[in-house]
Amino acid sequence: MTHHPAPRDSALRTARTVTGRVSLFDLVGGLSAALDLISPQVVDHHLRVGFLAGRLAGHMGLPGADTARVVFAGLLHDVGAFSLQTRLDTLAFETDSVEHAAIGWTLLRRFAPLAGVADVVRWHHQRFDQADAADADPQTLRLAGLVHVADRLDILLRGAGPACVPPGVLRQRLEHGAGGMFDPLAVEAAGELLCASALAEEAARPGPALREAMRALAAPRDAMLDAPALVDFSGLVAQIIDFRSRFTATHSRGVAATASALGALAGMAPAEAELLYVAGNLHDLGKLAVPRRLLEKKEPLTDAEFETIKLHAAHSDAILTRIPGLEPAGVWAARHHERLDGGGYPHRLDAGTLDTGARVLAVADVFTALTEDRPYRAGMTRPQAAGVLGALAGRRALDPALVALLLDNYDEADGLRAQAQERARQDFLAFSGARP
Ligand SMILES: [Fe+2]
Ligand SMILES: [Fe+2]
Ligand SMILES: [Fe+2]
Incomplete structure (x- = not known):
């Protein structure tokens, strides 16, 4: 079992070798x-x-x-x-x-x-x-x-x-x-x-x-943000996206923690894992366009509602890929719903275009979505989550090697995710309590 130290908030701040400002x-x-x-x-x-x-x-x-x-x-x-x-x-x-x-x-x-x-x-x-x-x-x-x-x-x-x-x-x-x-x-x-x-x-x-x-x-x-400032800014954006609903209140930070940990496990350099953390925080930016009613809907979504929700990935793509210097984090974030078999959205990209960062973020997003509580169900248990991830890897929607790596290191990854989401939950409680 390969193990690289997983980046945490404190470690993230010390990594300086980032691609751009x-x-x-x-x-x-x-x-x-x-x-x-x-x-x-x-x-x-x-x-x-x-x-x-x-x-x-x-x-x-x-x-x-x-x-x-x-x-x-x-x-x-x-x-x-x-x-x-x-x-x-x-x-x-x-x-x-x-x-x-x-x-x-x-x-x-x-x-x-x-x-x-x-x-x-x-x-x-x-x-x-x-x-x-x-x-x-x-x-x-x-x-x-x-x-x-x-x-x-x-x-x-x-x-x-x-x-x-x-x-x-x-x-x-x-x-x-x-x-x-x-x-x-x-x-x-x-x-x-x-x-x-x-x-x-x-x-x-x-x-x-x-x-x-x-x-x-x-x-x-204006200021050119360095890596630690970019991490901080992305954390602010994650809160703005997630705090709209208690059901999404911790999602982005869970994805960020999981993605950076999985990236490190996969051998990515610390600076790249840090950019995965940024990408995780930003990936659902387009969800600001999704009516809150849909974020919180307990009944199954209609086809039209599902299409509305899917638009969030196109919005993230349109905004994040146009910010100079944000690549590759912005590109990874924009591609979080793309799938290796070409069945994803918004662009139906496939294995030929999706690099390791995009693949890691996609796995981290699915993993976090499965294991966190949702409006219509509680978070899945390990066997349930492993079953779903295994099936997605089996039909090559998600990268099989990355899914295997995640399942091999399940406890560590899940622990980091749960920790990050607990911190986010505390922030959300303080935030909701801070309202006048
Ligand atoms: Fe998404
Ligand atoms: Fe997401
Ligand atoms: Fe106003």
Whole structure:
């Protein structure tokens, strides 16, 4: 029985030999794109709010670092709404606004490079006329107020009617008659930009063009993440994906732990095993587009529902394979539902294309899915899981050698998975308890 030391969280942080560095802006842009998948009726909402907030800040003459801070905050502002059922309401109204803003802050502040952004997200629904009551420094509140205006402005610009209107009319339209909601200076800046420049047209550009336009605004707070920071960021993303439902609350981190352990057992170098950990955390990113109702459904899924769920792999693929420097982790993540016999999705790739990393991640995903509790059944016992994995290896859907390696080291792999998922469960409990 081959045995290499399996990477754990502490060991992961010491491995330095990683292939490339990844831009924080590109990673946040990818996460933001995933957030924007859930509501097709408000296409590119987070992207446009990031852009509009950045343009407002620039127009108001704020320092570059603050402009960048509102761009990042705009890109992520409603991230906390994904663990609430009221997601769509938050786009149209101010319901649950305090709660989703606080949840977003709770999630984002754990990742140090986004701590200042998290503070802005926390207050992005704070009323201007009650800002004294907020426990925040004036500049954070000011930036949060810009995101607040940008958020409403995006919704407004989607409606009919001319974008350039007298200041009083703009204010009324933004506030729905509720006076005192917004910073007058921010509303004034929005009015000027709408009348004196082509802000409405600029914001209506397709996603990629908008993202490139935003890159310069975000540059003062962009950073090239090294391996430990990438691991940390992927852990944040795993929580955002998984915490939507108690049934998925620990899945990604279970896959990450299993994949990196199995990769090491298979002889992959520590830096590669580390990238498998990242890939495990990111693989289900596209699940942010899957309605929570389907994630939690106890009855068998209809064909149409199953097709909807399967789309998550295509979304992960579309987003993760376009982030420069994230390969191979992004590619492995994108391929987690591909099968060696060509029976997988989204691209029906086969053994000729699927490298070891992709094969390891696929085995780790199935193994974790079988052994963890699901809405419709408890986690499988060892003989049950071994039976299913053996059958998949038998028809060469999963790599037979990797399945054999996993079954040979079952106790160790399962122990690592259970440990990682227990830690994730504790995080989830603390997170749910942390809600206001
Ligand atoms: Fe919001
Ligand atoms: Fe998946
Ligand atoms: Fe998965």
